[in-house]
Amino acid sequence: MPPRFGCLDLNAWTKSIPVIDGYGTESWTLKGARILEVHMEIEDDPADALLPRTMHPAVPAYAIFNVASYPESPFGPFAVAEVRIAGRTGVRPRGHVLRSYVNNEAAAKEMAARWGYPVAAGDVSLVLRHDRVVGRVKAGGSTVLEIEEVDRDSIAGNDIQYIASMHLCRNKGDGKPVLVQVDPEYVFHRAERGRPRVVTLDAEAFRAREHLRVTWPIAATYATADVTLPRLRYVCNPELPALQGTSKVAA
Amino acid sequence: MKFGLFYEISVPRPWTNETEKTVYDRCLEQVKLADELGFSNVWAVEHHFLEEYSHCPAPELFLTACAMVTKNIRVGHGIIVCVPEFNHPIKIAERTAVLDILSGGRLEVGTGRSATWTELGGFCVNPDETKKTWDEIVHCLPKMWTQERYSYQGRSWSMPTRTILPKPYQKPHPPMWVAVTSPGTEIDAAERGMGSLGLTFGGFKEQEEKVKNYRRIIRNCEPVGEVVNEKVATVNFLFCHEDDAEGVKMGRRLTGSFNYLAAQLVAAREAFPSKSYPSLGLLPSLRQEAAGPGDESGAPEGVAIGNPARIVRALKQWESVGVDHVNFLLNALEAVPQEQVLKSLRLFAKEVMPQFQSRGDNAAAAAGGR
Numbered sequence: 001m002p003p004r005f006g007c008l009d010l011n012a013w014t015k016s017i018p019v020i021d022g023y024g025t026e027s028w029t030l031k032g033a034r035i036l037e038v039h040m041e042i043e044d045d046p047a048d049a050l051l052p053r054t055m056h057p058a059v060p061a062y063a064i065f066n067v068a069s070y071p072e073s074p075f076g077p078f079a080v081a082e083v084r085i086a087g088r089t090g091v092r093p094r095g096h097v098l099r100s101y102v103n104n105e106a107a108a109k110e111m112a113a114r115w116g117y118p119v120a121a122g123d124v125s126l127v128l129r130h131d132r133v134v135g136r137v138k139a140g141g142s143t144v145l146e147i148e149e150v151d152r153d154s155i156a157g158n159d160i161q162y163i164a165s166m167h168l169c170r171n172k173g174d175g176k177p178v179l180v181q182v183d184p185e186y187v188f189h190r191a192e193r194g195r196p197r198v199v200t201l202d203a204e205a206f207r208a209r210e211h212l213r214v215t216w217p218i219a220a221t222y223a224t225a226d227v228t229l230p231r232l233r234y235v236c237n238p239e240l241p242a243l244q245g246t247s248k249v250a251a
Numbered sequence: 252m253k254f255g256l257f258y259e260i261s262v263p264r265p266w267t268n269e270t271e272k273t274v275y276d277r278c279l280e281q282v283k284l285a286d287e288l289g290f291s292n293v294w295a296v297e298h299h300f301l302e303e304y305s306h307c308p309a310p311e312l313f314l315t316a317c318a319m320v321t322k323n324i325r326v327g328h329g330i331i332v333c334v335p336e337f338n339h340p341i342k343i344a345e346r347t348a349v350l351d352i353l354s355g356g357r358l359e360v361g362t363g364r365s366a367t368w369t370e371l372g373g374f375c376v377n378p379d380e381t382k383k384t385w386d387e388i389v390h391c392l393p394k395m396w397t398q399e400r401y402s403y404q405g406r407s408w409s410m411p412t413r414t415i416l417p418k419p420y421q422k423p424h425p426p427m428w429v430a431v432t433s434p435g436t437e438i439d440a441a442e443r444g445m446g447s448l449g450l451t452f453g454g455f456k457e458q459e460e461k462v463k464n465y466r467r468i469i470r471n472c473e474p475v476g477e478v479v480n481e482k483v484a485t486v487n488f489l490f491c492h493e494d495d496a497e498g499v500k501m502g503r504r505l506t507g508s509f510n511y512l513a514a515q516l517v518a519a520r521e522a523f524p525s526k527s528y529p530s531l532g533l534l535p536s537l538r539q540e541a542a543g544p545g546d547e548s549g550a551p552e553g554v555a556i557g558n559p560a561r562i563v564r565a566l567k568q569w570e571s572v573g574v575d576h577v578n579f580l581l582n583a584l585e586a587v588p589q590e591q592v593l594k595s596l597r598l599f600a601k602e603v604m605p606q607f608q609s610r611g612d613n614a615a616a617a618a619g620g621r
Contacts, residue, residue: 093521159525193523
């Protein structure tokens with residue numbers, strides 16, 4: 001096997017991870033979501049330190065900045081902003097979520113307990129303007145992330161391929177760290193693509209410190225869709241490559 | 252049915268001073284043997300930046316070396332990325348002509364547009380544009396090869412009148428192919444009178460449908476060149492062994508290594524959503540099929556791994572759906588030791604090739620068989 005895997009310091013990282021309440025959650029369907037996603041290439045070697053050993057870095061390395069607003073949920077409207085590092089578990093493209101800022105405490109608690117989202121409290125906003133879409137997160141009194149899609153152009157919803165997320169959390173049952181795969185389903189209503197901009201990025205606020213350095217723009221998309229956060233299907237041992245350490249947890 | 256080799260030239264880490272040279276030397280040794288055994292062609296891809304998966308950015312150089320150590324095997328330069336940021340069209344016309352001359356008229360020209368963000372992004376190419384530039388360039392190439400003086404004012408490139416030299420050795424020009432990965436590209440090939448160089452497996456049913464469409468449409472094509480190249484090729488893996496279980500086991504090692512590497516690259520569609528790339532392209536499709544459900548011994552449907560009887564069965568199925576060329580990947584990550592690659596080629600030529608038309612007798616004789 002190729003000797004290239006993520007090299008996240010699990011001991012340090014898992015000192016502060018959410019606890020997932022088993023793998024039996026029901027799915028949530030969140031209608032009318034608005035999703036801004038920005039893809040940026042990042043420096044390869046430092047970013048390996050943001051991927052667990054389960055994952056192989058994407059070639060080239062890139063980060064996914066995502067701000068989504070959900071007007072309806074069992075816990076009221078909420079918005080989420082997160083940064084993922086793209087990689088692969090085995091042969092599947094996946095993004096390791098570094099941190100998810102959520103502006104609704106009750107929803108955040110459920111997301112952590114059901115899907116292992118690494119949540120933190122933040123003031124998350126998604127603003128549509130005629131020339132751009134802006135996603136912004138304020139936490140601890142300052143802006144920690146601001147991303148934009150500019151020069152908006154319509155595309156088809158099925159042109160967009162969101163990759164599934166991997167959440168590093170602790171299993172309530174045995175107390176061990178586990179990587180949970182969350183692969184939402186999307187029914188698109190409209191979609192567009194534009195140029196991406198990262199206006200502000202406080203890497204520390206996403207636990208990335210010096211490891212996350214944006215180097216090159218790829219693309220930005222904005223979409224409206226119905227999103228289903230699914231029942232969990234797979235979990236991985238974060239200490240093993242995915243081909244050796246993946247387990248199925250649901251039919 | 253004819254058989255060829257298909258090279259990505261995968262080089263495993265760690266990359267020492269000798270690693271790449273060793274892999275290239277082994278590939279050349281395989282090609283030399285394949286020529287002696289009666290394989291009809293050797294294809295080499297053009298890829299850039301694809302770590303471990305493909306260290307083959309200059310296939311025309313590799314193919315020149317192939318031509319120098321072989322007598323009959325045709326050299327397939329493909330696919331050439333027909334995107335000006337990768338290859339200026341004049342340079343494509345010139346270097347293909349030189350390769351055709353040096354190989355004594357054995358060149359096949361495969362064309363395409365790249366399917367990964369890894370490469371497109373590296374050359375700062377807008378993925379929305381690649382289908383259009385490919386189309387423009389494949390219409391220009393035959394004229395650049397055949398007209399004494401040539402000028403062009405187009406959408407993605409232009410040039411004043413010049414004499415593009417040299418001209419290809421084959422007259423009127425070498426056969427042209429299109430890399431077919433995205434759904435519908437076989438129709439692009441047919442409409443332009445070009446060969447369909449399939450780079451995904453797909454199921455037999457899907458392939459049969461594609462071939463039917465291709466053959467129907469090409470009858471009324473408007474060829475980009477002066478000749479129509481009505482041929483359908485697909486790519487496959489090859490590991491042939493007397494013992495079926497051994498053959499399947501090693502073959503799975505080969506397919507697994509290839510698929511794992513392919514998965515690490517970033518498909519254009521994954522990073523840069525565009526209707527220009529409706530599918531994930533070559534790599535994931537090939538991966539899915541190769542990892543798909545297989546028969547009891549674990550060989551996926553249609554993959555040429557196992558003993559000769561199993562491989563004959565698989566290839567007969569491809570033949571029955573209208574495929575007339577199969578190009579084989581022999582290795583990835585050097586997962587198969589070189590001596591076993593060579594042994595597999597010899598056994599294939601001795602036991603499998605004679606079951607198909609075209610040079611079967613020569614092949615068997617060269618391999619020391621019937």
